Amino acid sequence: MHTNMLDYIKTTRDVELLVEELDLVEDQMYKVTDKDLYDLLGKKLRSWVADIIVNGIVDRGSETEFIKELRDEVKKLPELRLTLAIDPSRDIIIDISDWARKNIDPLIILDISVDNSLVAGLTVDYKGEYGDYSIGEAINSIFEKRKDEFSSLLLS
């Protein structure tokens, strides 16, 4: 795995975009000349993706095998499913990713979804283990524990 590539790939959406670009390169590989291919890499791909591919092809010596191996590698990256209360900014994604790669797995990819009812915090789903650490759940829990108390207040 190209370690610098992980600086750019933080989420499953990042992986999807990369795979799309790799598919495009692979598709054009047999249709255009090498020169046109490098032109394509420069125009159609993000610069860091183009750099990785160029360097990878040079190191590996085979465009086809490199593209295939890279695609397989990114598809196999471990995922951490998170549900957040807000649509996170890139900065927040980077913070979460840094924490996850430091504390869980250095190759981990975030699969993020959004649910406003969580209020704050998140839910975690990792390798079949689930946990709700949201403020919404804390509020639910408070209401559930004090349900009788609230009910009697309503009836009084």
Added chain:
Amino acid sequence: MSSAQMLYIPIFLLLAVVVVFLTVVFDYIRLTRKYIKINDQESRAKEPFAKEASEITLKARRDAEKILSEAQISANQIVQNAKKFSDDEKKMVVSELNSLAQANVANFSKMVDETRSESVKILQNTSIELKGASEQAIKTVNLETTRQIADFQAKLAGQIDEFSKALLSLVSVEQKKVEDEIDKYKEIKLSQLNERILAVSRQISKEAVGKSISIEDQREFIINSLEEARKHKLFG
């Protein structure tokens, strides 16, 4: 015996026959008078009893009609109070009660008629010498008839009362059932209302808390939540 004595013997015998004949005649007249008198007295004795028996029968019929009328009124009142019954059920109850009362009145009327008939028969067989006993019989019949009327009234009243109680009990059970269902329904609806109010309160609380949390706070909550999950060994 001399010829003069021989002459008096037939005269004496003739006189004896005449005396006997007259005695028989007088006795016949006396007996005839006595028979006529007895006959008169018997007729006079029969007359008040027949009138009395007729009055008893009439009174019994009036009582029976009154009881029947009261039974019908009671039945109507009970049915009026039993709002839970359908019209068909009400009709059925009234019909049942009427049948019950009418059957009793019919039996009673038959019984009075039989009593009356029996009493007249007894009197017809009673001679004038037993006038005193006849009067006693009249009193006995009167008492017996009155007693039977009272018994009948008590029996009919008891049946109506029993029927009324059963009916009211049925109504009470139905009312209790309906009240229980209403209470249950109210409880469910109140519970649903509570749930709804609590859900709205919960949502408002969440929105209020959510609006008060800044992006920086959100970031902090996210990292704290991840730390919490790690403490719970969620990441292995």
